[in-house]
Amino acid sequence: MAGLDPVHRDFFAGGAGDERTVHANETAFDRLRxxxxxxxxxxxxxxxxxxxxxxxxxxxxxxxxxxxxxxxxDGETATAHAARDTGTVMxxxxxxxxxxxxxxxxxxxxxxxxxxxxxxxFTAHLAGRAAAAGVTALVVTVDSPVFGRxxxxxxxxxxxxxxxxxxxxxxxxxxxxxxxIVLDPSLGWDDVLRLRAVTRLPIxxxxxxxxxxxxxxxxxxxxxxxxxxxxGRQLDGAVASIDALPAVAEAVRGRVPVLLDGGVRRGTDVVxxxxxxxxxxxxxxxxxxxxxxxxxxxxxxxxxxxxxxVVRVMALCGAATLAELTPDLLREVRP
Ligand code: FNR
Numbered sequence: 069m070a071g072l073d074p075v076h077r078d079f080f081a082g083g084a085g086d087e088r089t090v091h092a093n094e095t096a097f098d099r100l101r102x103x104x105x106x107x108x109x110x111x112x113x114x115x116x117x118x119x120x121x122x123x124x125x126x127x128x129x130x131x132x133x134x135x136x137x138x139x140x141x142d143g144e145t146a147t148a149h150a151a152r153d154t155g156t157v158m159x160x161x162x163x164x165x166x167x168x169x170x171x172x173x174x175x176x177x178x179x180x181x182x183x184x185x186x187x188x189x190f191t192a193h194l195a196g197r198a199a200a201a202g203v204t205a206l207v208v209t210v211d212s213p214v215f216g217r218x219x220x221x222x223x224x225x226x227x228x229x230x231x232x233x234x235x236x237x238x239x240x241x242x243x244x245x246x247x248x249i250v251l252d253p254s255l256g257w258d259d260v261l262r263l264r265a266v267t268r269l270p271i272x273x274x275x276x277x278x279x280x281x282x283x284x285x286x287x288x289x290x291x292x293x294x295x296x297x298x299x300g301r302q303l304d305g306a307v308a309s310i311d312a313l314p315a316v317a318e319a320v321r322g323r324v325p326v327l328l329d330g331g332v333r334r335g336t337d338v339v340x341x342x343x344x345x346x347x348x349x350x351x352x353x354x355x356x357x358x359x360x361x362x363x364x365x366x367x368x369x370x371x372x373x374x375x376x377x378v379v380r381v382m383a384l385c386g387a388a389t390l391a392e393l394t395p396d397l398l399r400e401v402r403p
Pocket of ligand 1: 079080081093131132133134161162163181209274296297298299300301329330331332350351352353354
């Protein structure tokens with residue numbers, strides 16, 4: 069990423085502690101091999117799926133990531149144009165450097181990610197603002213009661229956005245000042261459910277690894293679960309997402325969609341996650357690298373190549389539809 073400031077590159081690439089979980093998210097896929105079916109006369113595979121009533125062209129969505137204007141001057145607007153160009157969903161981060169209304173102006177399908185703030189009125193205002201801009205789901209990130217210890221950022225002294233950039237969606241509606249994002253260790257299920265009262269949008273919880281938490285989310289009427297360890301940026305040593313997935317899928321029993329992010333880089337990773345029980349996946353860093361390398365076109369290239377790879381791997385596995393990606397297509401091998 070020649071154009072990226074090395075400090076910003078570290079911010080995007082890095083994770084917590086020794087980055088064991090960053091690494092594990094990718095390497096955990098190495099142990100899972102595909103057992104393809106042959107001669108099933110499937111023709112060209114159909115990778116579409118329906119999620120919350122919307123037909124999407126494929127099972128890969130954009131995970132929420134902060135500060136896109138550090139990667140490219142066009143920032144989140146470029147990413148959203150690429151989402152629009154390819155038809156996928158972009159999940160806009162609460163820490164976006166562009167106002168949600170401007171991102172929505174691209175016509176992309178958007179979800180909005182938030183951390184519930186101790187100021188409940190402000191959280192409700194934020195959810196309402198995103199809904200008014202046209203987002204079609206809320207993603208509540210629950211793996212961040214405190215900040216993970218990101219040692220690259222500490223070493224680099226990267227603490228805040230450079231002047232001229234701000235978390236535009238945190239502007240106070242009264243004062244116009246940008247608020248700080250507050251991570252709240254006293255957050256509980258009731259705080260997530262409070263969003264129910266202020267929006268009719270589907271609510272997904274992001275950052276679930278334990279099957280008991282997934283069961284709780286379903287029991288409390290939430291609409292989806294995202295299996296994630298925040299790309300290894302929060303709890304270093306947390307289990308790789310793909311390893312947490314089977315127990316979560318078993319606990320959820322198909323009652324709500326189960327999405328996964330962390331380490332998804334190739335069509336084989338996408339197919340493996342779906343065969344292990346995911347409904348769809350999201351990608352974080354690959355989108356940032358595409359953005360840094362080529363703005364809107366760079367992100368669109370990342371999304372298109374991964375989409376084509378998914379279709380190719382489905383064909384090579386003898387799967388005509390995503391529903392045919394089942395656990396019998398996987399074998400776990402020793403590393
Ligand atoms: C993130 N992630 C994240 N998650 C979230 O809920 N809100 C956020 O603001 C951010 N910001 C953020 C910034 C950067 C630079 C990264 C790399 C990640 C986590 C993200 O949504 C996702 O869980 C991981 O990025 C998925 O892992 P991969 O695809 O990056 O391996």
